[in-house]
Amino acid sequence: MKEIGNIGFVTPHTYRFDTPIKLQNGHILSQFELIVETYGELNAERNNAVLICHALSGNHHVAGYHHSDDKYPGWWDNMVGPNKPVDTNRFFVVGLNNLGGCHGSSGPLSVNPETNQPYGANFPMVTVKDWVNSQAMLADRLGINQWAAVMGGSLGGMQALQWAIDYPQRLRHALIIASAPKLSTQNIAFNDVARQAILTDPDFCQGQYNQQNTIPRRGLRIARMMGHITYLAEDGLGKKFGRQMQQDNYQYDYNIEFEVESYLRHQGEKFADAFDANSYLLMTKALDYFDPARDYEDDLIKAVQRIEAKTFIASFSSDWRFSPKRSQELLDALVAAKKSVQYIALESANGHDAFLMEDEHYLAAIRIYFNNIAQELA
């Protein structure tokens, strides 16, 4: 029996790009950096590389540990590692922090070479297309002409879809998990509330809060608390917390009364400690703007017509942020365009966050899919 293990200790590496990149909004970044982690070995044929694209609050640290005192491994450690569904004994797996992020790639926290000041709110707005273009430059740098697969959940799945449309020759498989071909009205509405919470926080200081030695904590907290509710399902939330109280009797004040309040506020505080507000704002706009059909007369079938990769779609029954219906839209377009597509509709009580969680059927489906990709390599 094979040992299923953690990848162990990993060290990120920063790649610097001096070739200018023209962004979708017309802005040209004359130089930028991407922080990257890789797991496993690129084979001699250079055809076993897998790109993992992160979601709203993710980063390059996909699997393994940085330090012996790390409490948690990378965010998709249950998916990526030796003999795990994305098996690092067979695949060379690449994780990166997207442009505009706050974990080491060029973004609002970086110094603008033109002013020698941190960009802050002046970092240009980036889109999913921009991310894919920058990831293609990274692939060039790593000597990867064609990915075995590009894979992601949520906003990460959108990048996988955009890759398949924009660079049809450069990937053989696209895995689009808990995602959607564009945001719904409700999705956009929730994003706007989250942004308004941050933008109207007096500590936001027009985005130059770092120069003022402050952080828009209130806004980040509220944005994350609300977001967190929408990432979970009533089912899972109800099973975990129900109406459990911190004390036996109602307290009749505004302190924490129910356990779920304590949990949510903790999530809010953690996020406000860890995430940059300007990056958060940028990322939510990238979500809003994502709409690959827009370049093809608003016709998703036309947009996916370009795809040459085989596609794999997964959705989760209780995900109401990107519901199974949204995956079905993409499936329908791919079928109408006569593309190779597999779709698995998973049962889960864990809502949108299910794509990050342990689930036997989900992980088995991905494992089988990657086993098939591995056989193509042999």
Next chain:
Amino acid sequence: MKEIGNIGFVTPHTYRFDTPIKLQNGHILSQFELIVETYGELNAERNNAVLICHALSGNHHVAGYHHSDDKYPGWWDNMVGPNKPVDTNRFFVVGLNNLGGCHGSSGPLSVNPETNQPYGANFPMVTVKDWVNSQAMLADRLGINQWAAVMGGSLGGMQALQWAIDYPQRLRHALIIASAPKLSTQNIAFNDVARQAILTDPDFCQGQYNQQNTIPRRGLRIARMMGHITYLAEDGLGKKFGRQMQQDNYQYDYNIEFEVESYLRHQGEKFADAFDANSYLLMTKALDYFDPARDYEDDLIKAVQRIEAKTFIASFSSDWRFSPKRSQELLDALVAAKKSVQYIALESANGHDAFLMEDEHYLAAIRIYFNNIAQELA
């Protein structure tokens, strides 16, 4: 053919109560006022009175107009009026602003007689039970021993249910619309985010914002924007706004891009202009605390065992704040307790707010129900 008309001009009336009321949290209000509107005439038998209970942001102004330049009539004008479903030619209809409200009844904006200062955040926390008790005192004052019906949507439906449990002899019908026997974990979670947005707004000033000549507008705006999304359904929102933009091209900034953002922000501003933050906080806590089964060993069947009124339950298919499943819970308990109950599960794309909207089947169902009540009077 009968003319279906608006009730015309109405004038609210304020009732002062000098009998102390003991609240559920132990606090005693030595005196209080309730602002009330009535429509139609109380008959000689005093048996045609209908109490309308309001939801989170409602008030006593149920139907008709106050002034000739009023833009809109009362909040349930499509339901209450001459020859409307709740027909004021036959019924004496009573609307009030609940205790703790901000539209004329005693609440945070009122002067505390003990200090001669506005209560502000010191107004005691009130519960659905407290509201029902104060409404029973109002019934006494109006000479109404038994309501023909007590009726409400959402938080208003909770009051109708509590009435039926706490004062079984004092109502013949309870109409519980788009409601639930208690909040779900997700409901509580959304309420906590809304409260946190207000409580952490620097302009909240520990609830004494009026003395500081300020208003926690930011918090109220965010609370309402988020709340508003949850009152509507993706279906309705999508049909109304879709991904319509204000300009043809993406602007790549944080100004309004999509129409739904404009709509939501407008709702937020309107609410911040009109609603008192302390009242809003109180009302959301009343929602959280509502759980009539709690007094009956957490057994809803036992709680409803006391009911003598006939009950009518209505739910709306796309209401995900208080989904049809929540109405079904109440239905199941009433059936198990062998009570008289009618349940209508309505199709609607309008989410939770459907209970306030024009809908032919919904209004017809209420009309038929009240026709039957009217026949009992004859």
